Amino acid sequence: MNKGLIRLIGIQIVVIGIVLSVFEFLIENSEVVLGIGTIMLIISLFLKK
Numbered sequence: 001m002n003k004g005l006i007r008l009i010g011i012q013i014v015v016i017g018i019v020l021s022v023f024e025f026l027i028e029n030s031e032v033v034l035g036i037g038t039i040m041l042i043i044s045l046f047l048k049k
Contacts, residue, residue: 007044013037 014037020030 003044003047010037010040
């Protein structure tokens with residue numbers, strides 16, 4: 001996949017997780033959403049393209 005695309009998706013997932021946490025729309029999985037977004041950002045840093 002494209003490095004920029006994965007980074008964009010990761011950033012969007014992190015932002016969604018932060019919004020869920022900050023505005024108290026706390027579904028139980030907001031920490032999981034933040035974790036997945038962070039992992040995608042880290043993966044995008046290691047991709048060459």
